[in-house]
Amino acid sequence: MSSSLVPTARPSATRVVAFYALLGIALGVVAVRDLAVAQGWAAGKPWYESAIEGLDGLSASAAATAVGVVIGVIGVVALIGALLPARRTHDRTEATPGLWVSRPAIATLAEHAAERTPGVYEASAAVRRRRVMVRVADSEPETAQRVEDSVKRALDGLTDRRIVVRRREVKVP
Template identity: 45%
Template sequence: MSTTHRAPRGRPVVSLAALLVALAIIALAVVAVRDLVVARGWAPGTPWARSLVEGLDGLGATTASTAVGVAMAVLGAVLLLVAVKPAPRTHRALPADAEQASVELWATPAATAALALDVADRTCGVLGARVRRAGRRRVRLEVGTTLDRVEIRERVTTRLREELAPLGDPRVVVKVREDVR
């Protein structure tokens, strides 16, 4: 019996927008509590909400208020689109063997990069290697050698394709330099 699990995902894009909306609601609550305290006579001053409403009373539609209304509508549409956008995937799915059909395996970009770095370091003719950038689909390596650059690039790329084949063949970009510091 195989069960399908959801892919590991990162933080949704909407989380930042949700944080900003939550902070705005907290600020509104602080103003409401302050107005309550002032209205009850527990603190001196005038309520801010009443002053705001009285200041807006009698205003008509102007270019500025129309622009603010349009900006708020656009902001609402953007927030709606961000809310339905799925969270980005953070791992790479590994192909399942026939024996392990019920088990789903996932590899992080860091694990793929570490394996690629180890393979590149163990390749004959490579003096040193480092990962320039690792993502879910691609790993960029920089290798150092004193031998022919084209030959080393081909040798490292071939070894990486062989060794990383069980990971679903991530795209590997190899840059060869005379030395790696």
């Protein structure tokens, strides 16, 4: 077996963490501005003083509690999302060690193999969890077996998923 890394998607917490990073950058900009005002490099009143004065005298309310709970839940969800393993985006091939193939590529190969099968007018394919679904439009019932054989040959060594052919009969004038 090869020692190549498994191709995976980004962790699910990426968007939430990016949002928190933008908030941190905004807080840093405000801190630098307030530092400049405090040192006399810029005119005005520090924003943190205005924020503290605005919060002075407030007590816990239902709205403040709700906002705090929502922020806490978002943090817990981000933490769980960061700890969960990222989903795989590719499948390891049987034929060549270290070679990975994406699910859309498997579907495209299956679709092209089905389209090249005699008697098929139209074909589409999708990769599901444990199978490759191929939908064909044909005029003969025995075409489904030919499509299945053709797709199996095209995907030989690339995937071990079961191939399922769904056919729709087309009337030929």
